Amino acid sequence: MAISEAEAVVMDVLWREAPRSAEEILAEVGPAQNWQEGTVKSLLNRLLRKKAVHAEREGRRYLYTPLLKREQYVQQESKGLLDRLFGGRVAPLVAHFSEQRKLSKKDIAELRKLLKELDDEQP
Amino acid sequence: MAISEAEAVVMDVLWREAPRSAEEILAEVGPAQNWQEGTVKSLLNRLLRKKAVHAEREGRRYLYTPLLKREQYVQQESKGLLDRLFGGRVAPLVAHFSEQRKLSKKDIAELRKLLKELDDEQP
DNA sequence: CGCCATCATTTACGCGTGTAAACATCATTC
DNA sequence: GAATGATGTTTACACGCGTAAATGATGGCG
Numbered sequence: 001m002a003i004s005e006a007e008a009v010v011m012d013v014l015w016r017e018a019p020r021s022a023e024e025i026l027a028e029v030g031p032a033q034n035w036q037e038g039t040v041k042s043l044l045n046r047l048l049r050k051k052a053v054h055a056e057r058e059g060r061r062y063l064y065t066p067l068l069k070r071e072q073y074v075q076q077e078s079k080g081l082l083d084r085l086f087g088g089r090v091a092p093l094v095a096h097f098s099e100q101r102k103l104s105k106k107d108i109a110e111l112r113k114l115l116k117e118l119d120d121e122q123p
Numbered sequence: 124m125a126i127s128e129a130e131a132v133v134m135d136v137l138w139r140e141a142p143r144s145a146e147e148i149l150a151e152v153g154p155a156q157n158w159q160e161g162t163v164k165s166l167l168n169r170l171l172r173k174k175a176v177h178a179e180r181e182g183r184r185y186l187y188t189p190l191l192k193r194e195q196y197v198q199q200e201s202k203g204l205l206d207r208l209f210g211g212r213v214a215p216l217v218a219h220f221s222e223q224r225k226l227s228k229k230d231i232a233e234l235r236k237l238l239k240e241l242d243d244e245q246p
Numbered sequence: 247c248g249c250c251a252t253c254a255t256t257t258a259c260g261c262g263t264g265t266a267a268a269c270a271t272c273a274t275t276c
Numbered sequence: 277g278a279a280t281g282a283t284g285t286t287t288a289c290a291c292g293c294g295t296a297a298a299t300g301a302t303g304g305c306g
Contacts, residue, residue: 004293008207022253038296041254046293060303061253074208074219081204082220084131085197090220091233096197097205097213098237110214112238114221118231127263145283161266164284169263183273184283 002076003052003068009033010043014053015070019063126175131196132156133166137176138193142186 003011013025026040044064047053052068079088086092094111097103103111126134136148149163167187170176175191202211209215217234220226226234 001292005207006294035294036296037253038298039294042256042295043293045255075223077204077208078216078219079225081200082225084128085200089230090217090226091230091237093201094213094217094234095237096201098241100198102202102205103213103241107212107214108238108241111217111234114214114218115231115235115238118221118226124262129264158264159266160283161268162264165265165286168285178284183271 001050003047003050003073007043007047007052008073010040010047011052011066011068011073014064014066019056019065021061021063023061025064124173125199126170126173126191126196130166130170130175133163133170134175134189134191134196137187137189142179142188144184144186146184148187
């Protein structure tokens with residue numbers, strides 16, 4: 001089963017640093033999200049059930065470690081969107097952002113560099 | 124309220140051609156999706172409630188037309204993903220697909236063309 | 247040892263979703 | 277004009293999600 005958006009917020013904390021306790025996660029995510037302790041605990045339990053995190057007892061509490069890798073998650077999510085909206089092809093997606101004027105100078109520079117590298121690697 | 128994935132499938136049919144009757148929509152989407160008539164009707168009603176489509180009586184049935192434009196929907200969806208996963212920047216997204224070897228020759232060619240055009244337009 | 251503070255686990259609840267059956271409406275045919 | 281068939285509308289139901297309160301377990305303190 002796919003992990004939900006709220007769950008992904010918790011994963012994000014763990015991807016930045018792990019292992020972490022529920023309390024630490026709450027501290028990092030509570031203010032921005034306005035979540036209470038119970039909320040975070042529930043999300044952690046659902047993530048456990050989905051085998052997206054692993055919990056290891058440390059004294060009185062548990063420390064949580066991500067099992068699902070960020071790269072995997074990003075992969076699934078972006079492939080889903082790409083397939084649903086752009087026929088699975090990257091260029092139309094970029095074209096979309098381009099039309100939308102959502103390409104920053106920095107983006108353009110980086111894209112150029114990226115293409116150059118692809119060139120070099122495959123002459 | 125945002126439109127759901129199943130609802131988007133119905134919208135897709137309407138974006139390809141509109142107006143259309145429920146029956147026509149079912150004919151196009153039923154086989155692939157394994158949906159029954161009631162399902163499509165419900166989705167249409169929810170889309171009506173969300174003001175994503177408009178219905179106009181034509182004799183005994185209704186003809187549905189999209190109100191939400193495909194471009195708007197694509198915009199929302201892709202901005203959401205971009206913000207959530209790539210800090211709102213396009214280049215990292217493309218880099219991600221590049222690492223994943225998801226860039227086809229065609230993609231690369233098109234991206235190159237796109238960058239060239241951006242160049243020309245803003246000398 | 248018994249109680250309090252900490253954690254975690256369970257249970258709850260309203261809401262959207264996917265899916266569809268039940269019901270209502272209305273035009274067409276006998 | 278009543279029965280039939282085609283459409284649309286209402287209602288239903290299980291499930292995941294966001295959010296949190298209630299309950300349970302456990303280790304430390306007096």
